[in-house]
Amino acid sequence: MQFLAFLKDSFREARNGWVLQAMLVLAFLLVLFVASISFTPTNVETSVSSPLGLMNWSFRNNPNLAGVKLEVQNYKESNPREPWNSDYDFDFVVNANSPDQLKLLDENRQLPVSRARVERFIGQAVDVLKNVKVEKRDPLSPSEVRFRVTSQGTKAKDVTEWPHLPKILFAFEAPLFITPLRNGVYFIENYIVSGAGAWVILFISVVITSGFIPNMLQKGTVDLAISKPITRPVLLIYKFIGGLIFTLLLTAFTIGGAYLAIGLRTNMWNHNFLLSIPLIVAYFSILYVVSTLTAVLTRSAIVAILFTLIAWGIFFGVGKVNKGVLNREVAVAAQVANPGEAMQAPKPGEDVDLDGIISRIDPDAPLWGFIPKSTFGIVKAVYFVCPRTYQLDERLDQLIAEGILPEEDKKLIKLEKTVASWGEILGISFGFIACVLGLACWRFASRDS
Amino acid sequence: MPIQHAISTVDLWKRYGPVEALKGVSLTIEPGEIFGLLGQNGAGKSTLIKILLGIVKKTDGDADLLGEPAGRADVRKRVGYLPEDHQFPQYHTGYSLLDFYGQLYGMTRDTRRRKIPEILEIVGIRKRMDSKIRTYSKGMKQRLGIAQAVFHDPEVIFLDEPTDGVDPVGRREIRELMEKLKRERKTVFVNSHMLEEVELICDRVAILQRGELVRVGTVSELTRQEGRYMIGLAPGQVFPSEEVAKLGHRTETVGTYTEVVVRELHEIDAILAMLSEKGLHIRHLQEKKQSLGDAFVKTVDQANLDSDADRPRIAKRATTRRAQ
Numbered sequence: 050m051q052f053l054a055f056l057k058d059s060f061r062e063a064r065n066g067w068v069l070q071a072m073l074v075l076a077f078l079l080v081l082f083v084a085s086i087s088f089t090p091t092n093v094e095t096s097v098s099s100p101l102g103l104m105n106w107s108f109r110n111n112p113n114l115a116g117v118k119l120e121v122q123n124y125k126e127s128n129p130r131e132p133w134n135s136d137y138d139f140d141f142v143v144n145a146n147s148p149d150q151l152k153l154l155d156e157n158r159q160l161p162v163s164r165a166r167v168e169r170f171i172g173q174a175v176d177v178l179k180n181v182k183v184e185k186r187d188p189l190s191p192s193e194v195r196f197r198v199t200s201q202g203t204k205a206k207d208v209t210e211w212p213h214l215p216k217i218l219f220a221f222e223a224p225l226f227i228t229p230l231r232n233g234v235y236f237i238e239n240y241i242v243s244g245a246g247a248w249v250i251l252f253i254s255v256v257i258t259s260g261f262i263p264n265m266l267q268k269g270t271v272d273l274a275i276s277k278p279i280t281r282p283v284l285l286i287y288k289f290i291g292g293l294i295f296t297l298l299l300t301a302f303t304i305g306g307a308y309l310a311i312g313l314r315t316n317m318w319n320h321n322f323l324l325s326i327p328l329i330v331a332y333f334s335i336l337y338v339v340s341t342l343t344a345v346l347t348r349s350a351i352v353a354i355l356f357t358l359i360a361w362g363i364f365f366g367v368g369k370v371n372k373g374v375l376n377r378e379v380a381v382a383a384q385v386a387n388p389g390e391a392m393q394a395p396k397p398g399e400d401v402d403l404d405g406i407i408s409r410i411d412p413d414a415p416l417w418g419f420i421p422k423s424t425f426g427i428v429k430a431v432y433f434v435c436p437r438t439y440q441l442d443e444r445l446d447q448l449i450a451e452g453i454l455p456e457e458d459k460k461l462i463k464l465e466k467t468v469a470s471w472g473e474i475l476g477i478s479f480g481f482i483a484c485v486l487g488l489a490c491w492r493f494a495s496r497d498s
Numbered sequence: 499m500p501i502q503h504a505i506s507t508v509d510l511w512k513r514y515g516p517v518e519a520l521k522g523v524s525l526t527i528e529p530g531e532i533f534g535l536l537g538q539n540g541a542g543k544s545t546l547i548k549i550l551l552g553i554v555k556k557t558d559g560d561a562d563l564l565g566e567p568a569g570r571a572d573v574r575k576r577v578g579y580l581p582e583d584h585q586f587p588q589y590h591t592g593y594s595l596l597d598f599y600g601q602l603y604g605m606t607r608d609t610r611r612r613k614i615p616e617i618l619e620i621v622g623i624r625k626r627m628d629s630k631i632r633t634y635s636k637g638m639k640q641r642l643g644i645a646q647a648v649f650h651d652p653e654v655i656f657l658d659e660p661t662d663g664v665d666p667v668g669r670r671e672i673r674e675l676m677e678k679l680k681r682e683r684k685t686v687f688v689n690s691h692m693l694e695e696v697e698l699i700c701d702r703v704a705i706l707q708r709g710e711l712v713r714v715g716t717v718s719e720l721t722r723q724e725g726r727y728m729i730g731l732a733p734g735q736v737f738p739s740e741e742v743a744k745l746g747h748r749t750e751t752v753g754t755y756t757e758v759v760v761r762e763l764h765e766i767d768a769i770l771a772m773l774s775e776k777g778l779h780i781r782h783l784q785e786k787k788q789s790l791g792d793a794f795v796k797t798v799d800q801a802n803l804d805s806d807a808d809r810p811r812i813a814k815r816a817t818t819r820r821a822q
Contacts, residue, residue, distance in 0.1 A: 054601035058587075065589030269585030273646075275553045277602040278575035497514075497554040 051279055052287055059261065059291025060298075068257050072299055075253075079246050080306035083237055087314055088213035088230050093137050094124045096175045096212065099224055104160070113153055116146040119161070133205035137178065140186065141167050143194040151194060167196050177204045177212060177229075205229070209317060210455055231453050234317050239449045242307040243325045250299055250329065255336055255361075258292035259353040262344035282490035289341050289486060296333045300326050321452025328445045331478065335436040336361055338482045342489040361438070368439020371432040373417065374425045436481040437474040444474060502565040504529045504654050504685035505550060510559035512545050512709075519545045521709040522559065527702075529653070530683040532676065534690060534700035536794050542709040543689040544582055547656045550687075551579055564653060575603055578647035582658040582689070584639075588632040592623055592642050595631065596649055603650040617649040618642075622671060636663035644672060654685045661692050673699055697721070697790035705794060707801040720797075721787045727766055730755045730782030731773075738776060742769055755782060 063069040101119040108114040122142050128135040143162050145151045154162045161170035168183040178200040186195040205211040209230045215223045228236070265274055265288055274284060304325045312318040336357050343349075343356040420428070450458070505527040512520040519542045527533045537543045548554035549561050552569025561568035564576055586595055593614055600610040618624040621641040623634075631639065640663050647655055660676075661669045669692070676699050679686050690696050696703060697717050704714040713720060731737055737756040739749045747769065748759045760766050773780060788796075 050601050050604060054598055058598050061594065062587065062589050264587070267585055269581065269583045270587065272548070272553050272581040273579075273584055273586070276551050276574060276577070276579040276581070277599060278571050278573075278604070279602055280571045495555075497548075 051283075052290075055284075055287035055291055056294055059288065059294060062261060062264070062291075063257065063295045069295070069299075072253055072257070073302060076246075076250070076299060076303040076306065079242070079303060080310055082218070083242060083307045084310035084314060085218045086233075086237060087216045087219070088233055089216065090132055090208060090230075091212045091214050091227055092132065093126065093175050093178070094121050094139065095214075096227070097121050097139075097141070097171065100170075100174055114145075114150060117150055117154065118144045120144070131208070133177075133203050133208055133211040136202065137198070137200045139198050141171070141183070141196040141198050145192045147192050151192060162194055164196060167198070171198055175212075177210075179203055206455075229455075230315060230317065231455060232458070234311055234315055234319065235450060235453045235458075237311060238307070238319060238322045238325075238453065239446055242304065243322070243329070243445055243449060246303055246307070247300075247325065247329050247332075250296070250303060251333055251336065251361075254292075254296040254299060254333055255340060255357050256354055258295055258337055259340050259344065259357065260350040261292050262288055262341055263348050263350045263353065266344065266348045281494040285341070285345070285490050285493050286486065289337065292337050292341075293330060293334055296337075297326070297330050300329045300333075304329070317453065319449065319452040321448045324448050325445060328441060328448075331475075332438055332441050334482055335364070335438055335478055338485045338489070342485050342492075345489045345493050364435050364438040367428070367432050367435045368437065370420060370428050372439070373420075374428055377425075433477075434481070436478040437469060438478075440469045440474050441478065444471070502529075503527060503562070504531065504564060505533075505687065506560075506562045507546070507550075508560040510546070510549065510561050511557045512542070512549060512554065513557045518709050520549070520556075523706070523709070523711050525704060525711060525714065527685060527687065529685050530680075531702060532680050532686045532688065532700050534688045534696035534703040535706060536690070536693065536696065536703060536790075537706035538798060541706045543706055544658055546706070547579070547658055547687065547689065551577065551656065575650075576653045578650065578652035578655040580643045580647040580655075580657045580660055582662065584643050586631045586639065586642065588630065590631050591628050592618060592631060592634070592645075593627040595642065596646055599646050600650060605650055613649050617645045620675060621645045622668070637665055637668055640664050641668065641672075644675065648675070648679065648684075652684070654687065655679065656687045656689075658689045659691065660688060661690065661695060669695065693789070693791040693794055703790065705797050705801075707798055710801070712801045713797050717790060718787070720793045721790055723786045723788050725760045725763065726786035727758050727760070728752065728755045728782065728784045728786050729758055729769075729773075729780060732779035732781050735778050738773070738778075741772065745769065745772075757786060 060069075098121055101121070105118050105120075108117040120142050122140040124137075124139040126132065126135045126137050141161070143151070143154065145154065151162070154160050158166070161167045164183050164185055168181065171178070171181055171183065180201040182199050184197045184199075186197050188195050203211070211229060212227050213230045213233055215226050215228075215233055217223055226233075262285070265271060265284075275281060279287075304323065308318075308322055311322075339360040340353045340357040343353040347353070503526045505525070507523050507525045510520055510523040510525075511518070523542075523546060535543050535546065545554055549556045550563050550568045551574065552571075556568070563570075563573055566573045590598065596614045596617070597610055600614065605613070615624055615627065618627045621644055623638050623641050623645075626634065626638065631642070634642065640660070644657070644660055647657065657676075661672055664672060673695055676686060676688070680699070688696060688700065700717060702714065702716050703720055705712050705720075729737065737749070737751075739751075739756065742749050742758060745765075745768070746761075747765065750757045750759075758766070758769060760769070770780065770783075
């Protein structure tokens with residue numbers, strides 16, 4: 050009963066001054082923004098024609114190439130209702146005013162005016178097509194080059210892997226962001242809602258809840274609270290949980306709303322995305338326990354906010370640096386195990402791992418050029434006792450990816466993010482919360498009001 | 499079975515660093531008693547209450563509340579407290595605050611629904627019970643403070659300056675409430691500067707001066723002026739002041755009465771016998787009393803004098819010790 054009373058009281062406190070309401074409105078706007086994003090399956094003709102339109106526009110401004118036009122003609126698709134299950138057949142036509150212009154075009158190696166270049170261009174513009182063949186056809190005039198492009202099947206298993214054109218705020222198309230539907234949804238869930246949205250939620254929650262405990266500890270208020278039949282540690286723990294409930298409400302509203310909006314708009318229900326709610330609250334609880342201890346020690350909301358933000362930065366920094374140290378050690382171990390591999394040049398198209406290369410050249414090189422290797426031990430020691438906010442964030446990314454992305458993309462995410470185990474993340478983080486909250490309770494209980 | 503006091507302290511000490519807020523306070527208050535604690539600002543009155551409630555930790559000695567060591571959370575269920583300079587959470591209404599506190603006291607929803615309007619009616623703010631506390635005047639907040647201290651039917655009630663900021667009508671209502679509590683056999687511990695009210699309602703009073711309990715007794719004990727009698731004779735008769743003076747007693751005419759000061763209480767009998775022998779008719783005889791305010795001021799002054807007198811002795815002792 051006392052617990053429920055405190056929850057209700059915390060809710061009332063949060064609702065006071067319209068801050069909670071303002072936050073819910075902001076969260077609603079975020080959900081509305083997410084709901085305003087729609088995806089339309091792209092058409093191959095449009096996908097090819099869009100970049101050609103840009104090229105044609107640039108020809109108009111070039112006196113030597115004025116009148117040149119690249120276009121798609123005789124477009125046919127075997128299954129217009131399901132473009133991802135379709136075969137394609139169309140002509141890729143280069144129209145010039147004169148054969149001289151065609152020569153000029155051919156001299157520019159970037160322009161798709163030869164068979165090989167057209168094939169490469171189609172591969173880039175519509176990379177989802179399979180078995181693409183480009184054959185030169187007889188031109189209809191001397192100033193024309195014509196290719197027949199055919200494809201059989203696509204790489205997309207279903208509509209969700211087919212490129213989609215996003216439309217933002219119900220009206221504005223964003224052709225620069227054409228992406229498979231799954232990746233589009235992943236981007237919204239991971240970067241817009243659980244990324245930027247969560248950071249805003251966390252920041253505002255830190256600011257708002259920082260006043261809860263100093264308010265209770267105010268002279269004249271604390272005496273009333275302590276004189277009730279409740280022990281001080283329980284009182285503080287209830288207030289702490291009250292702060293968490295505030296954030297839980299806000300997070301549940303935002304994530305739940307976004308989940309519904311995305312699901313209804315795309316019919317893609319990524320249940321893993323809902324795990325953002327407890328994970329963001331867990332993340333916040335790490336910050337809030339710092340705020341609680343600071344509030345008990347100083348009774349100042351401003352100082353509590355300041356210390357919490359500093360701690361937030363430190364936890365993030367320590368996690369990031371520790372990850373760099375681990376990567377460095379893995380790379381050095383690989384170098385020791387297989388020295389010949391060190392000199393292998395990266396393959397074309399392969400992401401260059403600068404850290405890895407540096408470590409292979411000089412295992413003792415400082416991390417990112419400014420953290421000397423001699424401090425790596427200290428970093429690890431500090432990391433050992435720090436809560437795992439950075440890793441929690443990574444785990445959340447991973448969870449969202451696992452729920453929505455195709456297998457190949459999932460593998461990429463896993464490779465990129467070699468994060469700590471759940472046991473380590475939760476064990477150390479909750480251990481940290483228990484220790485700091487215990488310290489706050491002890492301080493509160495051992496002093497005069 | 500030992501007698502259980504409502505409140506009991508034995509040689510209670512509290513030090514804030516070098517400052518001694520309480521110096522060996524020993525006190526017992528019985529169930530059903532209305533007890534007033536008087537003292538100047540900083541005398542240690544609030545500290546004593548706070549120790550009994552566990553808000554402040556004692557440095558030394560014993561403090562029991564309802565037979566249990568002071569500060570136990572479960573005992574506080576049977577206790578009500580109005581702190582001095584209290585600040586209620588501004589986001590509550592009068593009703594919601596009591597509802598919140600009621601839940602902390604373990605009151606059922608039905609009891610809360612019944613009792614809250616009832617007590618707010620008694621303290622006179624029922625009409626404003628759904629308004630935010632931030633809109634309340636100081637007097638209304640004080641009334642709400644009293645309401646939250648008594649609405650859960652506690653056995654012991656601590657009221658620290660209950661009439662602070664309350665207008666005369668409100669003060670009378672609070673006094674009536676305290677009388678009601680007295681009738682209900684509640685133990686009430688009042689810290690107050692309003693000596694007239696303390697005098698009217700308290701069974702016993704203590705005076706705390708610089709952390710020391712300098713006087714404890716019933717109101718009549720504290721206000722009594724031993725050896726001073728007011729004597730009034732029948733109309734037309736003249737008091738024989740000169741003859742009484744010859745017996746060695748000082749007299750003074752106060753209106754139609756004469757104040758006679760005797761050294762020993764039994765000496766008044768000789769004076770009365772003499773008046774009778776002279777055929778004078780006594781129509782009024784009363785041991786003179788002083789107001790509680792006067793008694794308080796005198797006690798405090800005396801305590802200050804004693805303390806000042808002690809100081810050179812203490813200093814001398816300290817110097818001697820250093821010299822040794």
